[in-house]
Amino acid sequence: MRYLLPLFAFLVLAVFLFVGLSLNPRQVPSPLIDKPAPEFELYSLHESDKIFSSKENLGKVWLLNVWASWCVACRDEHPLLVQLANSGLVPIYGLNYKDENTTAKQWLKHFGDPYIASVVDPDGAVGIDYGVYGVPETYVIDKQGIIRHKQIGPVTVDSLQNKIIPLIVELQKQT
Amino acid sequence: MKNLFNPFVHDSVRVSGDMITLKSRKSVSVCCMTIMMVILYMLSPVSRAEVEYKEAIPVAENPEIEKRMLALTEDLRCLVCQNESIADSRADFSNDIRRIIREQIKANKTDKEIIEFLVDRYGDFVLYNPPMKTTTVLLWFGPLIFFIFSAWFLVKYLKGRRLEIKEVTLSEAELQKAAVLLDTNQAMVTGNQRRENDNSNNQDNSSTQEQHPMDDASARENKGNNV
Incomplete structure (x- = not known):
């Protein structure tokens, strides 16, 4: 008993510290999960006279990827997004966040364009509605226009295979 | 802008005033001259610079909005x-x-609305x-629970220690045994003293004693050791 109590206290502390260390402070749970995706009407990057409304995507599962040409981590995830787009599994829309149109277009030309359409959010107003605080971020939005998942930071092979793709497949089955 | 530098000038004058009491008149006049020159030298580039710099632009167009904004953002x-x-x-x-x-402040939103x-x-x-929620209960009351638990543990521990100290009543036999032990101790000490005095060839402490003639200090030391 004399030795068990300190040992027990130590173990409790160790478990707390271990869990605490393995948490990622950047992974802030979004309050928008399972809430309707904020609506927006923004100009398209390539057709600057055309306005894209998020309502157009009601009835299909889609991805909203927040990106910018100045964002280095976006380059990491970009090949994966291009691959995903080529697979035709899900339409990907881009939210070009606080970017310059010319550099953004050049960037897409250089790295490939996975987006059905990219919309321009020059002052980040829509970004704030979506609770964006770092780029890249990716949202999975279902047929009812509800956010089902938020990927903070670049998508990875792991997150695609284990979370995003299974979720998309499941959501597509729903009516 | 000039007003800003006035206190500085007064300061210098006050310093030179103190000096009057300390130094002779001749050196005072020299001193005053030097200080005046220094002041002039220091003021001249400043007054030139004054022309070049404008008043600082206020941080916000509306200081009241800025104040409210800062008060809000300090807790975010x-x-x-x-x-x-x-x-x-x-x-x-x-x-x-x-x-x-x-x-939002300009749009007349309340603080609560903005936070929401x-x-x-x-x-x-x-x-x-x-905020207080089911998920934050541990966050709010965790320290209190921890404190109560620690206090309880501390009290329990201290009580346990007090219980360990027991009043022991000695039996007659034990008292006698103790008395005998104390007596033998006493006997040993007196015996040693006698031996030291006799300067006998006892194994205990004779080797050093034989080589060096005993002085008072070492004798006291030996006695102390034995007790």
Whole structure:
């Protein structure tokens, strides 16, 4: 008993510290999960006279990827997004966040364009509605226009295979 | 701008005034001259610079909005640099939030509405002062629970220690035994003393004693050792 109590206290502390260390402070749970995706009407990057409304995507599962040409981590995830787009599994829309149109277009030309359409959010107003605080971020939005998942930071092979793709497949089955 | 420098000038004059009491008149006049020259020298570039610099532009168009904004943002966490408040942070994210809060204040939103707006988008994590909820109960009461537990443990531990000390009543036989032990101790000490005095060839402490003639100090030391 004399030795068990300190040992027990130590173990409790160790478990707390271990869990605490393995948490990622950047992974802030979004309050928008399972809430309707904020609506927006923004100009398209390539057709600057055309306005894209998020309502157009009601009835299909889609991805909203927040990106910018100045964002280095976006380059990491970009090949994966291009691959995903080529697979035709899900339409990907881009939210070009606080970017310059010319550099953004050049960037897409250089790295490939996975987006059905990219919309321009020059002052980040829509970004704030979506609770964006770092780029890249990716949202999975279902047929009812509800956010089902938020990927903070670049998508990875792991997150695609284990979370995003299974979720998309499941959501597509729903009516 | 000139007013700003006046206290400085007064200071110098006061210093030279102190000096009058300390130094002779001749040196005072020299001293005053030097100080005047120094002041002139220091003032001249400043007054020139004055022309070049304009009044600082106010940080915000409306200081009242700025004040409210700062009061609000001091309790908000910057999500990018998580250990800074939005008021302190220079991150792009914080700039945006500050801008939005200013806009909302202009739109006559209450503080509560603004906080709600941010919590809706970024979650409770944006608040440095977390609300009381089922998920934050441990956060709010954890320290109290920990304190109560520690206090209970401390009291229990101290009580346990007090219980360990027992009043022992000695039996007659034990008292006698103790007396005998004390007596023999006494006997040993006196015996030693006698032996020292006799300067006998006892094994205990004779070797050093034989080589060096005993002085008072070492004798006292030996006695101490034996007791």
